[in-house]
Amino acid sequence: MIALLLRDLRLATRAGGGFGLGLGFFLILCALIPFGTGPDTDVLASIAPGILWVGALLACLLSLDRIFALDFEDGSLDLIATSPIPLECAVIAKAAAHWLTSGLPLIVAAPLFGVLLQMPAAANGWLVLSLLIGTPALSLLGAFGAALTVGLRRGGLLLSLLVLPLYVPTLIFGAEATRRGAAGMDASTPLVFLAAITLLTVALIPFAAAAAIRINLR
Structure with missing residues (x-):
């Protein structure tokens, strides 16, 4: 499992591996928003928590199709599925690699x-x-969407359509926690809900993604 994690990290950090793509997109988004809303600092400050969370969410989407698609194309996914490592653990390792690099x-x-x-x-x-509490859920949910669409030609758009509705609760509670913190209010309630969503995805998504992979490999 650790070897698989290190392998994915090496592939992501090589040229063309997608490392830094989400970060560049995040920077461009944050730089363009003030041009669209105007220089009013009060407006920018009020929308900043939501914009930053939306930017993080969209940046995570950019590399989701790489989680399983490359392994499927070169046959590595079949080897992973038949290896002694449970496929659920492989899903966790690949989602962890996506989170570490994105x-x-x-x-x-x-x-x-x-x-x-x-x-x-x-x-x-x-x-x-x-973000520290909520972004692992984004990677795990993305891994589930990537498992559903693995093997499909041009499945990137379908992957986004499948995953975006699942991201909405994480987005709502993450942005609300940041907004409350910026206003000096108690942010513990949205953080608890955010942590609950992440824990729920950790408990359920590896099994669902592994089942989807097995179906697509038949």
Whole structure:
């Protein structure tokens, strides 16, 4: 399982592996929003939590099709499915690799991008905490969508359509936690719901994704 994780990390960090693509998209989005809304700092500060969470969500989408598609094309997925490692553990390893190369860089860079949106400094800690709790669920749900569409030609659009509705609860509670933190309010309730969603995906998604992979490999 660790070997599979390290393999995916090496593939993601090589040229053309997609590492940094989501981070670049996140930066471009945060840089363009002020041009669309105008220079009003109050408006930017009020929408910053939602924009940052939407940006993180969309940035995660960019590399979801790489989770299983490349392994399916070169036959590695068949070897993984027949290896002694349970397929559920392989799903967790590949989702973890996606989070480490896509979600974690976004978490580190989010406070810096918040400056572009005039987000209050008091919200930085809540933003990082909410992303740290919520983004693993995005990678796991993305792995489930990638498992459903593996083997389909041009399945990237279908993958986005399948995954985006599943992302909505995480987006709602993540943005609400950041907004409450920026306003000096108690953000514990949305954070608890966010953690519950993540724990639920950790408990259920590996089994659902493994079953989808087995069906597509038949």
